Amino acid sequence: MAKIDTDQLRAIGWSSWDPIGLADDDKQPPDGAEDEYDSYLLQVASMLVSGRCSEDAVTYLARIETLNMGLSPCDRVAASRTVEQIRMYLIKLGYEVR
Numbered sequence: 001m002a003k004i005d006t007d008q009l010r011a012i013g014w015s016s017w018d019p020i021g022l023a024d025d026d027k028q029p030p031d032g033a034e035d036e037y038d039s040y041l042l043q044v045a046s047m048l049v050s051g052r053c054s055e056d057a058v059t060y061l062a063r064i065e066t067l068n069m070g071l072s073p074c075d076r077v078a079a080s081r082t083v084e085q086i087r088m089y090l091i092k093l094g095y096e097v098r
Contacts, residue, residue, distance in 0.1 A: 001094040008089060009041040010034060017041075017082035019065045019075060040064050044086050048097040057083040 014037075015027040022033050029036060044057045061079035065071045090097050 004042075004045055004090070004093065006038060006042070009045060009086065010038065012082060012085045012089065013037045013041045016085055017061065017075075017078045019069055019071055019078070041082075041086065044083055045090060048083075048087055048090055049095050051098065053098045054080075054083050054087055057086075 010029075014023050014029055017037065018027070020036075022029055022036060024030070040061065044060065047057045047060065048054070058076060058079045061082065062074040062076055065074035065079070087097050
C-alpha cells in the first residue's frame with residue numbers, strides 16, 4: 001500500500017471542505033494556511049483506514065465545524081463530499097475502507 005500523501009488530502013480538503021472560507025476562487029489556501037485543516041483530514045483518513053464507517057467521519061467533521069470552529073449550522077453536504085473523496089483516494093491507494 002502506498003503512503004497517504006498529505007498534499008493529496010489537502011487538495012481534497014481545500015476543494016471540498018473549507019468551513020471557514022479561507023480558500024480563494026481557485027480553491028487554493030492563502031499563503032501560510034496550507035496546513036490549516038491537515039489534522040482533521042488526517043483523522044478522517046485514519047478513521048476510515050481503521051474500519052470506521054463514512055458516516056462516523058462525516059459526523060466528526062460536522063462536530064469540528066460546530067464545536068471547534070463555532071460554526072452553525074455545519075455543512076454536512078461538504079463534509080460528506082470530503083469524506084467520500086478521501087475514501088475513494090484511500091481505495092485507490094489499496095486500503096480496504098467501508
